[in-house]
Amino acid sequence: MTATTATTPPAAAGQNHGPGDEIRIEGTVTDPVGEPAADAVVLIGESGALRERSAGELRSLAAADPPNVTVVRVADDGAFATAVDWRRADAAVAVSDRGISELRVLDHENATLALRLHERRPQTVFAHLGSVGHDERQGELLLSLVNNGETPIESLSVSVASLPEGWSIAGVRGDGRYRSANRTVEWPSVAPGEEIDTTVVVAVPQTATPGEYSVGLRVASATHAVAVENETVEVRPAETPGPTTAPPATNGDAAATTAGGDESPTGTTATAALSETTDPGGTSATGDGFGIATAIAGAATIAAAAVVFGHSRLG
Incomplete structure (x- = not known):
């Protein structure tokens, strides 16, 4: 069983970028045995276009060097770095003749990536929780994956490995089977081209103070390398009523x-x-x-x- 957890730290999240602003994407690429992958390139572009392409199509895309994708060459020590327009920094993936890495979502922010090539293209579970108002008691953790490989993903599971103190799972909606004992959603098989979408309802206690909280996620499959990133949720403060204006006095x-x-x-x-x-x-x-x-x-x-x-x- 193979499990991979992404470790990209968000950088300067929430910045308001303007026209022409650039962000820095850097990191390393290693081959399937952990050695520097000097023959690899890193593609940076729109996540949908990169996610939906096969490994062969991504290699062809890297060779073509199209204008809507930034292609970054990797140095002999496996390192790479580039500055790109923030609007183009949606996702990144590394590819070479020896393998392909997991797709990493950048969220249009600075990022330091540790990309590892796999002989079979890794899959990525995308997770999003967003924010919860102080007067709201539930948040929705959205989980999605598209099998863009050529073989079925067998025995796929996503677990909520950790929750803030006092938080719990209130329910699950979607196409997975939920096991409450270990807070895990399971899919027996995901066919090539098939997409899964599941919503995990997270209960937030009334005692939760405003701020950012981390929800730990873990993913595994019997046949594929699959990646998922821990999710951050913001509990927003209660809205303060604004000043009221009395109606004009009558004479x-x-x-x-x-x-x-x-x-x-x-x-x-x-x-x-x-x-x-x-x-x-x-x-x-x-x-x-x-x-x-x-x-x-x-x-x-x-x-x-x-x-x-x-x-x-x-x-």
Whole structure:
């Protein structure tokens, strides 16, 4: 049984790249027995195009040196290094007449790779978990693999080897058979050209604090070298409610005060003072401004009443 775990450390993850920005891809390539593979080349390009090609097609692609793929020659000591436009740094694979390496996903970031050639093309399980909101209690770990070889992959299994403390597996959806005792998803056989897709539902405890957590993954097959990378999940902090804006105060009460025909500066002052201190409901305003406005408005009302009363007596 052969098992391979990728060891690429992410570098400067989450950077915001701009047009023309370059990233550095470097590392080593060894042959099937572990010696430097000076006759190998490393292809860097779009993961879908590299993943779907057979070993022979990748060798032809390396010889053609197409414009949409960066071909890097390996030195006598097995080392290689290059700088590429970040938009092209999606995945990398090494190839020579003696073998082919596993496909490594770069995520458009700087990377240091240790690539080893295999006589039979290694397969790669792609895993993605993403992020979980602080108020969310579950995350989905997506597992996928396409058998781009010429023979079936027998007895394939992917195990969740480690979880953060308090985390657990809540369920599995997809085409694999799940064994809860060892948190392993199994496929008896994956035919050439066949794709598998499985979702592992990860339960996140309420006590999980915001930050990044690692989920350890392990893969094995009875017939093939298969690679998988450990996955990182981010628990996002709870959203903080933003400030609320009260609706504009209305001047209905002030307008009623001056509607009796008093258009003097006193009436205008009463309206302005009231509008500055009345709350949105018009019932709980306090402060000196409100008292002054009430007093002025009251005086204007009394004066108006006295004039009317005087006219009545004269009549």
